[in-house]
Amino acid sequence: MSVTHTGVTAAPAELEPCGQPHHPDCGIRDVLDRVGDKWSVLVIVELANGARRFRQLQRAIDGISQRMLTLTVRRLERDGLVLRTVYPTVPAQVDYRLTETGASLTHLVKALADWSLEHRDTIAHARQAYDAQHPDNEIR
Template identity: 55%
Template sequence: MIRGDGGRTIRAVLDRICDKWTLLIVATLDEGCLRFTDLHRQIPGISQRMLTLTLRNLERDGLVSRTAYAEVPPRVEYELTPTGRSLIPPALGLAGWAMEHIEEIEASREAYGERPGAGAAGA
């Protein structure tokens, strides 16, 4: 059901979920609670700054919880909330769909690229 806001709410949620790093972080946290450094190590290519920003956004949206322990050195752990955990089945479904159809998609991209004028704007 689309809300009466012209789809802005749905777009905002999908923008978060479809962000380049969100699903990788959520999938990694599906394995359990992790410290920042462990999470960073398990996600190749993500910078510390991007991991921090994405975790902050996921926490704000209620998908990830952050627990800081008053220790020396400080320890911070992240884990999925029940809402974040509920994202796993649809994410796995989407990933499965992608794996099932990747050959068709790649063939279609190749055929499209071979069409005359395929790279032209407005084509």
């Protein structure tokens, strides 16, 4: 990867590819980083089933901390994938739902989640075999 490429992708995100032949993924990486991170995928999968309150999301997504869930839904909201609605009650109720753009991702994200479930045992066995053959390797 060239120094120029790193500089371009490290800059504030522009969603249109820059079109330069030596780094055609400019703009794409930023979006894929968001929709491809593990917490975003799990939030999108959960919200594909309908609107959820914060605690419902947190209970449904094993291992996510309150802070990480807050950051994830804020980032997804910023990207226009999740809509946050605050209801004027005491205490205030907040729910999250997918926007039309977010909903358009669900078939892709669910397919990835389904694939992961279907192949997790095969991948676990492959990892065990690799680790047995390469005991000094620190890739984990």
